[in-house]
Amino acid sequence: MLDARGVAKSYGDVEALKGADLQVAAGEVVSLLGRNGAGKTTFLSAVAGLLAPDRGTIKVDGVDVWAQPGAAAALVGIAPQETGIYRAVTVRDNLGFFAELSGLRRAAKNARVEEVAEQLSLTELLDRKGTQLSGGEARRLHTACALVHRPKLLLLDEPTVGADVATRNQLIDVVRRLAADGAAVVYTTHYLPEVEALAADIVVIHGGVVLARGTQAELVDRYRTEGVDIEFDRPIESLPSDVDGRPLTANRWRLQNVSTLREAIASLSAVEARILQAEFIRPDLERVFLEITGSSLDDADPQDAGSEEVTS
Amino acid sequence: MTAALAVSRHQLRILKSDPAFLVIMFLMPLAIMPIMREALGINLVAAGFGDADGAEQVVPGQMVMFGFFVAGSASFSLFREHGWKTWDRIRASSTSPAALLAGFAIPWIIIHLLYQVLLLVVGGLLFGLEVEAKSLPALALVLLGFSLCAVAIVLLAAATLRTVNQVQALVNVGAMVFAGIGGALVPFEQLPGWAQAVAPATPHYWAMQGHRKVFLEAGGVGEVAKAFWVLLAIAAVASILGVKRFRADETKEFFA
Numbered sequence: 001m002l003d004a005r006g007v008a009k010s011y012g013d014v015e016a017l018k019g020a021d022l023q024v025a026a027g028e029v030v031s032l033l034g035r036n037g038a039g040k041t042t043f044l045s046a047v048a049g050l051l052a053p054d055r056g057t058i059k060v061d062g063v064d065v066w067a068q069p070g071a072a073a074a075l076v077g078i079a080p081q082e083t084g085i086y087r088a089v090t091v092r093d094n095l096g097f098f099a100e101l102s103g104l105r106r107a108a109k110n111a112r113v114e115e116v117a118e119q120l121s122l123t124e125l126l127d128r129k130g131t132q133l134s135g136g137e138a139r140r141l142h143t144a145c146a147l148v149h150r151p152k153l154l155l156l157d158e159p160t161v162g163a164d165v166a167t168r169n170q171l172i173d174v175v176r177r178l179a180a181d182g183a184a185v186v187y188t189t190h191y192l193p194e195v196e197a198l199a200a201d202i203v204v205i206h207g208g209v210v211l212a213r214g215t216q217a218e219l220v221d222r223y224r225t226e227g228v229d230i231e232f233d234r235p236i237e238s239l240p241s242d243v244d245g246r247p248l249t250a251n252r253w254r255l256q257n258v259s260t261l262r263e264a265i266a267s268l269s270a271v272e273a274r275i276l277q278a279e280f281i282r283p284d285l286e287r288v289f290l291e292i293t294g295s296s297l298d299d300a301d302p303q304d305a306g307s308e309e310v311t312s
Numbered sequence: 313m314t315a316a317l318a319v320s321r322h323q324l325r326i327l328k329s330d331p332a333f334l335v336i337m338f339l340m341p342l343a344i345m346p347i348m349r350e351a352l353g354i355n356l357v358a359a360g361f362g363d364a365d366g367a368e369q370v371v372p373g374q375m376v377m378f379g380f381f382v383a384g385s386a387s388f389s390l391f392r393e394h395g396w397k398t399w400d401r402i403r404a405s406s407t408s409p410a411a412l413l414a415g416f417a418i419p420w421i422i423i424h425l426l427y428q429v430l431l432l433v434v435g436g437l438l439f440g441l442e443v444e445a446k447s448l449p450a451l452a453l454v455l456l457g458f459s460l461c462a463v464a465i466v467l468l469a470a471a472t473l474r475t476v477n478q479v480q481a482l483v484n485v486g487a488m489v490f491a492g493i494g495g496a497l498v499p500f501e502q503l504p505g506w507a508q509a510v511a512p513a514t515p516h517y518w519a520m521q522g523h524r525k526v527f528l529e530a531g532g533v534g535e536v537a538k539a540f541w542v543l544l545a546i547a548a549v550a551s552i553l554g555v556k557r558f559r560a561d562e563t564k565e566f567f568a
Contacts, residue, residue, distance in 0.1 A: 080401070097322040100314075
């Protein structure tokens with residue numbers, strides 16, 4: 001359904017996308033996982049025909065997005081990152097407007113508005129003004145507006161930002177149902193629990209490039225780095241010969257083939273330096289992301305990523 | 313055209329949800345008219361229109377001046393989409409830039425026309441402004457020409473400028489300056505020489521020339537033809553420049 005190849009886009013000197021590739025089949029959900037500034041939004045904007053790429057090709061169901069924008073627009077639905085609804089008018093008017101923009105009229109429009117409202121649990125709110133909606137309800141309406149014209153490719157840019165847990169679960173459920181009905185969905189997020197809940201293919205994007213793709217299990221298996229990171233109070237030149245480890249820095253070493261902290265620390269009894277800290281490296285998605293990109297999903301220091309730690 | 317009409321209908325729905333601005337723009341000139349009417353009547357008599365009582369100047373004059381403020385809302389509605397983060401959603405529907413501009417222009421042309429008609433009717437009833445039946449088609453042309461012209465100029469400003477504050481400043485200053493120089497505030501004969509010299513450069517001058525032909529001279533279509541064609545020409549030039557300058561992917565800033 002989506003075939004994007006070599007998509008590049010720069011803003012002045014900043015290269016937001018450096019030749020990103022992504023293929024998504026009908027009925028498939030792909031989680032585009034990356035830090036803020038990784039290029040997720042730029043990529044979605046290019047696919048939605050909102051931002052012309054500097055190079056590369058983007059086809060949706062065989063239609064070139066930039067050569068045939070009208071035909072492509074009918075195939076793509078996008079819910080941008082920031083909530084964009086008309087608060088001055090009713091939920092019905094919001095949905096009706098986007099239905100009209102897609103060419104639906106009267107009975108067809110009204111039927112489709114009811115249908116989408118039901119999908120997003122907005123039926124009871126149809127005659128309520130946007131100003132009267134809660135944050136979660138507004139977010140659901142925001143997503144619903146992208147569905148009105150029955151897009152074959154749905155682009156959801158961090159759809160659960162600011163949403164409560166119930167709305168988040170509801171949106172994930174909607175995404176699953178849309179995929180089951182044959183839509184291709186690209187879902188950007190940097191919330192790992194959401195990625196896990198979607199059970200979708202994960203595409204890791206970093207620095208404007210797609211670095212890896214696979215299911216959570218595949219990625220964890222491919223990039224697993226089970227082991228223990230040990231921080232000493234002084235530089236260490238080598239470990240005992242029976243210990244499998246490699247230096248990360250002069251003071252910090254990674255021990256492999258150990259299954260517990262106790263086992264790791266015991267294996268270092270012959271080392272004269274004091275152990276300041278020992279960190280068990282879990283083979284989870286966050287760690288996989290760190291392995292692939294060299295940085296954590298949040299903006300903090302990559303070394304601060306979730307882990308089990310003991311300090312001497 | 314379908315998308316343009318969808319945008320137009322939606323703009324009208326939004327306006328219907330909060331018509332306070334239009335109500336104020338309607339009441340303001342009606343409040344000013346009785347204050348200025350007598351003085352303007354004296355000016356018109358001095359200018360050679362012996363039967364004039366001031367309504368012939370104050371009603372169309374105030375309508376033309378405040379009408380430009382009303383047209384200014386066309387630009388506001390366009391910038392507002394950026395503030396509401398709905399602009400990209402409309403763009404994603406692949407509506408062409410020209411259709412988008414048309415979608416924002418059409419409702420405001422209609423509103424501006426209705427505004428003028430309503431103000432003339434109410435102003436006429438309250439202040440005794442009369443129009444000969446034979447002048448009605450001419451009056452319709454002048455009203456239409458000014459509506460097209462005002463909305464086109466305002467949308468050209470919206471297409472060119474980056475922030476809503478810039479556009480609002482331009483519309484506000486433009487409305488006052490054009491009204492003053494164009495003879496909407498006082499009869500053209502009362503303007504200083506330099507203002508009379510530059511007045512034809514303003515759409516307000518041509519609108520007021522048309523209204524004078526209708527209300528002071530009971531003129532027909534032939535008498536207002538020049539004013540109408542000039543207004544139409546300004547509207548056409550502004551529209552062409554607006555469409556040429558307008559870039560849907562340009563970021564506009566909305567501070568409100």
